[in-house]
Amino acid sequence: MTILVVADHDHASIKRATFNTVTAAAECGGEIHLFVAGHGADAAAQAAAHIEGVSQVLYVDAAQFEHGLAEELAAQIAAIAEGYSHILLPATASGKNVAPRVAAxxxxxxxxxISRVVSADTFERPIYAGNAIATVQSGDKIKVITVRPTAFEAAAQVERAAVVETVPVVQPAGKSTFVGAEISQSERPELQGASIVVSGGRGLGSQAQFDALLSPLADKLHAALGASRAAVDSGYAPNDLQVGQTGKIVAPQLYIACGISGAIQHLAGMKDSKVIVAINKDPEAPIFGVADYGLVGDIFQLVPQLVEQL
Structure with a gap:
């Protein structure tokens, strides 16, 4: 049994979610191959070769993969799928975009x-915003799976390098064209890979207060900034900061929720955090039901006091 893991990368390095996906692949059993598709992504392919458990890296270098278009990636993955029992992708924006096309x-x-591997053909996955766990068994010859990164430990990096093999490029699918990208730049850690996350909710009242209150705390802790859906919908924070079922799933070592009531949509995206601190004026807020530490009071007084103590 051989398993193919599709790497999520930025052409220079492998993103952390791929390391978690390799761990899930190892739990399925069998030999693990890692697939890297890009344009001028030699550094990423070499980095992939040093992930523990990977026996071979399949690397394809072509202009059609420069921008990670899902149609191009899916066509290439489908072309090399024969002989693999599983194809695993991290449940990131890219993975969730590519996997359905490969399966089709x-x-x-x-x-x-998936959040747990029961056996090579049986898996657990959260449903109803994480309030229930479904056990799914597949009889398909090739199992196409997306992996929740926060549910698995990251595979280690090792000195030994796996073999990097170049695979033939398929004919471009030509179904989509890259037009442009507007990417926000930040000196803070990337939200999904951060070890500390400071999040704000609608209780902050405005974008100005969101920035003024949370930025000093995030800077002190070298943390990433996050936001509830309510805060994003209200315009306090950009979409890429949204944590929750329809945003990003995070599981940092420390999650600090400021002015977040704890709607089920938000809890689904952060309740696997190792330590959760909630600051809210409502003692009955649902966020306190999952919090390890709770502060009941005015966030506009408590957060500055916390920053001062740090």
């Missing part, structure tokens, strides 16, 4: 967002 081309069902 292979005429198999996709198993989404």
């Amino acid at each position: 081309q292979l005429d198999v069902a996709q198993i989404s967002d």
Whole structure:
């Protein structure tokens, strides 16, 4: 049994979610191959070769993969799928975009967002915003799976390097064209990979107060900034900061929720955090039900006091 893991990367390095996906692949059993598709992504391919458990890296270098277009990646993955029992992708924006297309081309069902490997053909995945766990068994010859990164430990990096093999490029699918990208730049850690996250909710009242109150705390802790859906919908924070079922799933070592009531949509995205600190004026707020530490009071007084103590 051989398993193919599709790497999420930025052409220079492998993103952390891929390391978690390799761990999930190892739990399925069998040999692990890591697939890297890019343009001028030699550094990423070499980095992939040093992930523990990976026996071979399959690298394809072509202009059609420069911008990670899902149609191009899916066509290439489907072309090399023969002989693999599993194809695993991290449940990131890229992975969730590519996996359904691969499954459709292979005429198999996709198993989404698994949080546990029971056996080589049986998996657990959260449903109803994490309030229930479904156990799913697949009889497909090739199992196409997306992996919830926060549910698995990251594979280690090792000195020994796996073999990097170049694979033939398929004919471009030509179904989509890259037009442009507007990417926000920040000196803070990337939200999904951060060890500390400071999040704000609608209780902050405005974008100005969101920035003024949370930025000093995040700077002191070298933390990433996050936001509830309510805060994003109200315009206090950009979409890429949204934590929750329809945003980003995070599981940092420390999660500080400021002015967040704890709607089920938000809890689904952060309740696996190792330590949760909640600051809210409402003692009955649902966020306190998952918090390890709770502060009941005015966030506009408590957060500055916390920053001062740090």
